[in-house]
Each structure stands twice: as structure tokens, then as C-alpha cells.
Amino acid sequence: TGSTRPQRLLRAVQKNATQGDPQSVINAIDHFCRHKEWAMNVGDEKGSILDSVVSEVNPSTALELGTYCGYSTVRIARLLPPGSQLITLEFNPAYAAVAKQVIGWAGLQDKVQLVEGPSGDLIPQMKDLFGVQSFDFVFLDHWKDRYLPDAKLLEECSLLRKGSVLLADNVICPGTPEYLEYIRNSPRYESRYFKSHLEYTKVEDGLEKSVFLG
Numbered sequence: 001t002g003s004t005r006p007q008r009l010l011r012a013v014q015k016n017a018t019q020g021d022p023q024s025v026i027n028a029i030d031h032f033c034r035h036k037e038w039a040m041n042v043g044d045e046k047g048s049i050l051d052s053v054v055s056e057v058n059p060s061t062a063l064e065l066g067t068y069c070g071y072s073t074v075r076i077a078r079l080l081p082p083g084s085q086l087i088t089l090e091f092n093p094a095y096a097a098v099a100k101q102v103i104g105w106a107g108l109q110d111k112v113q114l115v116e117g118p119s120g121d122l123i124p125q126m127k128d129l130f131g132v133q134s135f136d137f138v139f140l141d142h143w144k145d146r147y148l149p150d151a152k153l154l155e156e157c158s159l160l161r162k163g164s165v166l167l168a169d170n171v172i173c174p175g176t177p178e179y180l181e182y183i184r185n186s187p188r189y190e191s192r193y194f195k196s197h198l199e200y201t202k203v204e205d206g207l208e209k210s211v212f213l214g
């Protein structure tokens with residue numbers, strides 16, 4: 001039984017990043033994925049777009065669907081104002097175990113609540129589990145066929161308010177056609193596409209930013 005890719009990514013963070021320095025954790029993961037092994041982190045190019053949207057929204061409460069190794073969790077949490085919280089949902093226990101250590105290495109554990117389980121089950125529990133009224137910002141980066149049902153679930157659970165921002169990764173590759181069709185044609189959202197590339201590659205991909213109009 002050898003190591004898994006997430007475990008090798010974590011080892012690269014522990015070897016090359018400085019504890020308590022989120023930017024060094026981001027740089028170590030990007031270097032590992034560009035020069036050693038590709039991994040499905042949002043990456044540096046789309047990550048810069050993520051940073052600009054998070055900074056613009058300046059969320060008090062944020063939700064991430066799909067933690068993986070915690071790369072985008074660190075990108076988001078490092079920009080959050082004091083007293084704000086990021087809740088991140090991960091289905092795969094092995095990913096969650098690595099992400100917890102990556103987030104800890106960055107020193108951001110006090111800003112992040114990592115919850116294991118399927119998004120469809122956890123979203124309806126957000127109010128009870130965390131006393132969340134609504135989310136100012138949601139980053140969708142989990143199973144691509146869950147983007148649409150989970151966006152609808154967030155609406156149904158009244159977890160979105162007028163002005164809430166949804167940012168969706170991978171709307172081109174692997175692609176989320178049903179989600180794009182719905183969100184771009186819904187009168188309840190104002191959407192904009194940010195053209196970019198699949199992490200660490202020249203393949204086209206992009207982020208869709210959608211503002212909930214209430």
C-alpha cells in the first residue's frame with residue numbers, strides 16, 4: 001500500500017511551506033501540481049479570479065462545496081475578515097483528512113469548519129449545525145452533476161439572500177451544462193462568465209459568477 005496523491009501533495013506542503021503562512025501553502029501546492037503531479041485544485045490562474053471575487057464580496061459567511069485537499073479553502077479563508085466563517089463540505093474521508101492538515105499548516109483552522117458527508121444531506125442541516133442564516137458567498141467545486149440540484153437546495157432552504165454570490169468552478173471542463181443553462185436563464189440570477197483554463201493546463205475552462213437577486 002503506497003501513498004495516495006493527496007498524501008504526496010500534503011508531504012510537499014509540509015516540506016516546502018512555512019507553517020502559518022497561507023501563501024507559502026498555496027505556492028507549494030501549485031509547484032507540486034505543475035512540476036510533479038497534476039491534481040484537481042482550482043489552481044493559480046482560476047485561483048486569482050476566485051481571490052478577486054472573494055475580496056469583492058468580503059463574506060461574513062461562506063460555503064465551499066468540495067474541499068478536496070483544501071487548496072481553495074486556504075485561498076478563500078486567508079482573505080476572510082476577522083470573525084467570519086468558511087464552511088467546507090467534503091464527501092471523501094481521505095480527502096478530508098488531508099485537507100484538515102493542509103488548512104492547519106496554513107494556520108487557518110479557526111476560520112474553517114470542515115464537514116464530511118454528501119452535500120445533498122448536509123446543506124439542509126446548515127442552519128441547525130452552524131446557526132447560519134444565509135451565505136454571502138458559495139464556491140461550487142464538487143461533483144459537477146450536483147451543482148444544479150444543490151443550487152436549488154440552497155434556494156429552497158433559504159440559505160441565499162439578495163446579493164448572495166455563487167461562484168462555480170469547471171463550468172467548461174469537466175463541464176456543468178444543466179447548471180449553466182438554469183443559472184443563465186433564471187430571472188433570479190445575474191450571471192457572468194470568467195474565461196480561464198483548466199488548472200495547470202492549456203485546456204479551456206472557466207468560472208461562472210452568479211448573483212442571487214432574491
Ligand SMILES: Cc1cc(-c2n[nH]c(CCNC(=O)c3cc(-c4ccc(F)cc4)cc(O)c3O)n2)ccn1
Binds near residue numbers: 042118142
Ligand atoms: C460534499 C460533497 C463533496 C463532493 C466532492 N468533494 N470533492 C469533490 C471533487 C470534485 N471535483 C472534481 O471532480 C474536479 C475534476 C476535475 C477534472 C478531473 C479530470 C479531468 F480530466 C479534468 C478535470 C477538475 C476540477 O477542478 C474538479 O473540481 N467532490 C461531492 C459530493 N458532496
Ligand SMILES: [Mg+2]
Binds near residue numbers: 040141169
Ligand atoms: Mg474544480
